[in-house]
Amino acid sequence: MALNVPTPASSRTATPEGGPAWRRWSPNLRLQRAFALAAVLANGGIAVTGATVRVTGSGLGCVTWPECHPGSFVPTQRAEISAFHQFIEFGNRTLTGVVLIASLGTFLLIWRARPARPQLLRLALAGPIGVIFQAIWGGIVVLTGLTWWTVAPHMLISLVLLYFAIAVYVRLAEPDGPARAVVPRPLRLLSWATVVVLSALCITGTLVTAAGPHAGDSETPRLDVSVRMLAQLHADLMFGYFGLIIAMAVGFAAVKAPRRLQVRMGILIAVTAAQGLIGLVQYATGVPEALVVAHVFGAVALTTAMAAVVLATRERTVVPADAVPVRG
DSSP states (O other), rough: OOOOOOOOOOOOOOOOOOOOOHHHHOHHHHHHHHHHHHHHHHHHHHHHHHHHHHEEEEETTSSSSSBBBTTBOOOBTTTOOOHHHHHHHHHHHHHHHHHHHHHHHHHHHHHTTBBSSSHHHHHHHHHHHHHHHHHHHHHHHHHHHHHHHHHHHHHHHHHHHHHHHHHHHHHTTOSSOEEESOOOOHHHHHHHHHHHHHHHHHHHHHHHHHHOOSSSSSOOOOSSOOOHHHEEEEEEEEHHHHHHHHHHHHHHTTTTOOOHHHHHHHHHHHHHHHHHHHHHHHHHHHHOOOHHHHHHHHHHHHHHHHHHHHHHTTEOOOOOSSSOOOOO
């Protein structure tokens, strides 16, 4: 979904004069946001391809880590592992490099631009650090044989990294003035409480998967808890979450929140309704592979929509041309 925010009047300090051309080069905002958007798409995309690995039973298409097979970093012909499973798992691993390039590139471009807000640089640094951690965790997933308690956090980490990537993309375009809330404090607190419930919703979703049939490999032990019970808990949280976002929408309308915030709220409600419908159909039809992937895509869309709302509950003012940019 689009995350358009007002273009800042100025979000960079002046570049030093003199010296080699490369030292004087400062990336423009368009380039920085292009990399930031690439990081958003890559983080969301790898969550979906990870689901594809699970539903195709390709989790051990590469049997070790960081190599694919002992003595080889790439797939090799093996009688006991199909080429298809190797291709799916190796392809997902390769996408990690794309995510790292986008995240690291975003950080380096922001660093080179010398932002007036140091916290923007720190926020961007969370991306590459998180991707490296995620890659190592992926190795643990493989080396432990796809145990459910390693696979579940693997998905959740991707959603956290997606949120950070979205925050960088949005905040890059903000002016450098002081931040101010655009809705009363109780509504901002409600938005963060809703994020907590969404987090619980995502956690229970991974537990339903852990107890269900799509482990990533047919020989992997499952979470020994009733799928029906976990699915009911997951559904209850979804209904609770839906009630909270309806309350947020009513609150935003009552205080006449900015139109862009109310539009994003409408998108969040629509995405939530669609995701809930996919989940119900998925459960009723025996968890078919295509709907599992669609449900993960829905989780990515839901995280994106929620982030867009939360980030729009405050804004920064434009710094006058003759003023010193606010730091921090």
